[in-house]
Amino acid sequence: MSFLSDIKDYPWTSLLAGILPSRIAARLPERFQAPSSQIVPPASVAGRALTVVIAIMTFLACLTAGGVYMVHQSASAWVDDIASEITIELNPLNTADVEKKMTLVALFLAKQPGVTRVTPMSADDSAKLLEPWLGSTAALSALPVPRLIAVEIDRSNPPDMKVIESALNQNFEGVTLDDHRRWQSEIKTITRSTALGGIVVLGLVAAATVAVIISATRSAMATNRGIIEVLHFVGANDRFISSEFERHFLGLGVRAGLAGALAAAVTFLLLPFLLHLLGGGAVTEAETRRLLGTGELDIWGYLLLVVIVVVVAALCTITSRLGVFRVLKSYA
Amino acid sequence: MIRFDNVGLRYGSGPEILRDVTFHVHPGSFHFLTGPSGAGKTSLLRLLFMSLRPSRGLIFVFGENLADLPPAGRAALRRRIGIVFQDFRLLDHMTTWENVALPLRVMGQTESDYADDVTDLLHWVGLGNRIHAYPETLSGGEKQRAAIARAVIGRPELLLADEPTGNVDPAIGNRLLRLFVELNRLGTSVIIATHDYALMDQLEAPRLMLHEGQLQVGASQIGVR
Numbered sequence: 034m035s036f037l038s039d040i041k042d043y044p045w046t047s048l049l050a051g052i053l054p055s056r057i058a059a060r061l062p063e064r065f066q067a068p069s070s071q072i073v074p075p076a077s078v079a080g081r082a083l084t085v086v087i088a089i090m091t092f093l094a095c096l097t098a099g100g101v102y103m104v105h106q107s108a109s110a111w112v113d114d115i116a117s118e119i120t121i122e123l124n125p126l127n128t129a130d131v132e133k134k135m136t137l138v139a140l141f142l143a144k145q146p147g148v149t150r151v152t153p154m155s156a157d158d159s160a161k162l163l164e165p166w167l168g169s170t171a172a173l174s175a176l177p178v179p180r181l182i183a184v185e186i187d188r189s190n191p192p193d194m195k196v197i198e199s200a201l202n203q204n205f206e207g208v209t210l211d212d213h214r215r216w217q218s219e220i221k222t223i224t225r226s227t228a229l230g231g232i233v234v235l236g237l238v239a240a241a242t243v244a245v246i247i248s249a250t251r252s253a254m255a256t257n258r259g260i261i262e263v264l265h266f267v268g269a270n271d272r273f274i275s276s277e278f279e280r281h282f283l284g285l286g287v288r289a290g291l292a293g294a295l296a297a298a299v300t301f302l303l304l305p306f307l308l309h310l311l312g313g314g315a316v317t318e319a320e321t322r323r324l325l326g327t328g329e330l331d332i333w334g335y336l337l338l339v340v341i342v343v344v345v346a347a348l349c350t351i352t353s354r355l356g357v358f359r360v361l362k363s364y365a
Numbered sequence: 366m367i368r369f370d371n372v373g374l375r376y377g378s379g380p381e382i383l384r385d386v387t388f389h390v391h392p393g394s395f396h397f398l399t400g401p402s403g404a405g406k407t408s409l410l411r412l413l414f415m416s417l418r419p420s421r422g423l424i425f426v427f428g429e430n431l432a433d434l435p436p437a438g439r440a441a442l443r444r445r446i447g448i449v450f451q452d453f454r455l456l457d458h459m460t461t462w463e464n465v466a467l468p469l470r471v472m473g474q475t476e477s478d479y480a481d482d483v484t485d486l487l488h489w490v491g492l493g494n495r496i497h498a499y500p501e502t503l504s505g506g507e508k509q510r511a512a513i514a515r516a517v518i519g520r521p522e523l524l525l526a527d528e529p530t531g532n533v534d535p536a537i538g539n540r541l542l543r544l545f546v547e548l549n550r551l552g553t554s555v556i557i558a559t560h561d562y563a564l565m566d567q568l569e570a571p572r573l574m575l576h577e578g579q580l581q582v583g584a585s586q587i588g589v590r
Contacts, residue, residue: 072456072459072467072470074458259454260456262416262454263454263456263467264467264471265416265440265443266414266416266443266448266450266454267443267444267467267468267471267515267519268440268441268443268444268446268468268471268472268519269440269471270436270437270440270441271436271437271440273471
């Protein structure tokens with residue numbers, strides 16, 4: 034509740050002045066200036082170095098959370114996509130007329146219950162799929178590239194894969210069915226691993242932020258020891274003293290959090306271009322795009338960055354409060 | 366109002382600074398606390414103000430046994446006491462007006478409620494033209510008056526002053542004494558720690574004399590048992 038009262042009491046109109054460089058902030062209208070009569074001087078609590086550290090922490094947290102979100106979205110879309118599709122692979126070796134066999138297999142599949150669409154892929158289309166790994170399509174024409182037939186299935190009434198596979202094996206030689214289950218399982222494993230890694234990174238960033246704030250709180254209290262004594266002498270209780278420090282750390286968290294999240298948002302906006310610039314070649318770029326999708330964050334992804342700013346501000350405020358109370362207890 | 370029963374104080378494992386101090390201060394009284402340098406005047410004031418705990422004995426402030434009092438209760442009692450430090454303890458980054466208003470701000474009052482009171486008091490102590498000045502630009506006497514204004518703005522029931530005339534010339538010292546007397550007349554109990562005998566001779570008030578850590582009550586014993 035007192036965190037909420039801190040939010041209510043915070044001089045939000047002065048937030049802009051806190052973010053901008055002091056020379057520019059000094060030119061803002063008076064109502065946007067920080068109150069001059071703050072009992073604990075802001076500069077003695079949150080110096081520029083501390084603000085930069087928290088901003089970097091927020092930036093890293095936002096990049097991690099945004100990246101994990103992107104991977105999750107991309108993987109979900111991919112799993113959704115491949116779950117409604119199976120692929121038939123036709124080995125061109127030992128097949129006299131591949132095109133005829135492709136047509137026959139496609140016709141056979143189109144008759145199966147639960148199959149909604151059959152799309153035989155041309156030799157060029159199949160070769161293009163390998164292009165990122167093996168180079169230009171012209172060089173692939175000499176290779177026995179397997180031919181593929183994409184089969185869309187009705188997810189509400191899926192066909193019996195075992196029956197189709199068995200029928201294909203009986204009627205056509207060199208034809209295999211891939212229902213993508215292995216891929217789905219691998220994608221889910223990768224998504225889970227990425228999410229777990231992201232949580233670990235977020236945990237480390239949060240722990241580092243807490244450690245920095247604890248250290249900064251102790252330092253701020255040591256710097257302002259004289260002010261704390263005077264506050265005690267004029268009858269201030271620990272809650273009052275704590276709120277004077279908390280307010281600064283709340284402002285620090287919001288300022289630094291916004292700066293870090295803004296930098297992360299700009300990074301995400303530029304990510305599609307960065308993927309191309311830093312792709313490191315066609316294969317790496319293709320793999321990265323498979324992992325991250327288009328590299329664009331949707332509205333929910335950007336909202337996630339806002340949530341991180343709120344969490345950072347809360348972390349700064351609550352940690353500083355606990356730190357102040359601990360130090361005040363040691364004074365008593 | 367204040368009662369000390371066989372109070373002793375030592376810092377760490379050192380010798381006792383105060384020994385078997387027993388006295389009783391009544392509401393509306395005026396006392397000088399005197400003794401040579403190092404006799405323990407400041408330590409006694411710090412005990413009165415709850416910034417030190419006694420090594421032994423009992424202290425009752427406004428009827429509360431300090432030994433049983435939680436920190437929050439101590440803060441509430443301090444709001445009923447005003448204190449003037451020898452070194453003023455004004456906050457350098459705040460104006461004179463803001464320094465004086467600090468106790469009311471701590472009490473949770475809004476600025477619109479106390480603005481006129483603070484300004485009036487600053488005029489009363491002769492700092493009407495120094496309202497917006499920062500402490501570093503004030504003279505010793507002005508700082509002392511600002512510290513006194515801060516101590517009395519919350520209308521304390523007890524005012525403690527540690528060598529309030531130690532940093533000012535005799536003329537300002539006399540003026541400050543008149544200020545304390547006026548406050549006492551308005552109902553505030555006053556204890557002034559000083560070794561300025563010229564100052565004490567100006568007023569018929571009981572003297573609490575500290576000598577080698579023990580308290581003796583002076584000839585004039587009005588309000589002291």
